[in-house]
Amino acid sequence: MITVTAIPALQDNYIWAIAQETGGIVVVDPGAAEPVIRYLVATHCHLEAILLTHHHPDHTGGVEPLLGYLNAPVSVYGPFDRVGRISVVRVHEGDQIALPMGLTLSVLAIPGHTADHVAYEGDRILFPGDTLFSAGCGRLFEGRMEELYDSVQRLGRLDPETRAYPAHEYTLANLAFAATLEPDNRLIAQYRGQARKQRMQNRATLPTTIGLERNINPFLRTEIESVRTSAERHAGRALRQSIETFREIRLWKDHFIAREDAVP
Numbered sequence: 001m002i003t004v005t006a007i008p009a010l011q012d013n014y015i016w017a018i019a020q021e022t023g024g025i026v027v028v029d030p031g032a033a034e035p036v037i038r039y040l041v042a043t044h045c046h047l048e049a050i051l052l053t054h055h056h057p058d059h060t061g062g063v064e065p066l067l068g069y070l071n072a073p074v075s076v077y078g079p080f081d082r083v084g085r086i087s088v089v090r091v092h093e094g095d096q097i098a099l100p101m102g103l104t105l106s107v108l109a110i111p112g113h114t115a116d117h118v119a120y121e122g123d124r125i126l127f128p129g130d131t132l133f134s135a136g137c138g139r140l141f142e143g144r145m146e147e148l149y150d151s152v153q154r155l156g157r158l159d160p161e162t163r164a165y166p167a168h169e170y171t172l173a174n175l176a177f178a179a180t181l182e183p184d185n186r187l188i189a190q191y192r193g194q195a196r197k198q199r200m201q202n203r204a205t206l207p208t209t210i211g212l213e214r215n216i217n218p219f220l221r222t223e224i225e226s227v228r229t230s231a232e233r234h235a236g237r238a239l240r241q242s243i244e245t246f247r248e249i250r251l252w253k254d255h256f257i258a259r260e261d262a263v264p
């Protein structure tokens with residue numbers, strides 16, 4: 001059976017470790033080397049491959065020191081040719097990556113947060129990097145708002161049972177914003193209570209599922225009247241299309257200060 005484990009890193013990143021009983025693991029977005037090395041030592045596992053979703057240093061910074069430490073051939077996949085001195089197997093939309101543990105992941109090009117951003121998806125497991133978070137989505141850095149909108153909606157159309165493993169623990173801050181947009185959404189209130197408990201026990205709120213996200217993530221709910229109405233009140237004008245609501249709440253979220261993040 002495939003397991004996916006969170007390796008907390010940096011301030012609020014998760015490096016995800018994909019494993020099977022064989023003792024080999026694949027890590028996604030190692031922003032730092034030390035937590036991965038500690039994990040390999042503690043679990044007596046060896047590293048077989050690295051998957052990268054985009055070029056930001058908090059996702060790639062660990063690759064070079066990690067491979068320097070291991071001094072063993074490890075395949076690195078990502079949407080570019082190099083990380084420092086390390087060659088990367090460049091991936092594109094539609095590529096299939098057969099991981100050693102028998103899991104095959106497809107590459108989805110999902111530009112917006114960065115122009116090169118990809119997700120890896122297969123067997124109802126999704127690594128969306130910084131494009132989809134629980135109850136939120138990534139900031140727009142390099143792409144156009146339309147691209148980010150299409151990318152986020154594309155992930156939202158995956159099988160609802162798909163487990164999503166985003167790269168940051170942003171759930172509580174995102175839920176504070178989601179609750180502001182939809183104060184009457186009982187699922188948001190319920191999930192927020194659960195996430196608070198998990199964070200108080202220093203546990204990850206992730207993975208989430210696409211099915212849950214459709215019910216609580218405002219960036220997948222821009223067609224819902226309550227989300228649109230809140231966005232219109234903030235904008236001070238009517239928002240006729242879903243993309244306009246998306247744009248308004250994405251820009252709003254950039255400046256939104258959560259009253260309560262409750263992260264210990």
Ligand SMILES: [Zn+2]
Pocket residue numbers: 054056113130
């Ligand atoms: Zn990023």
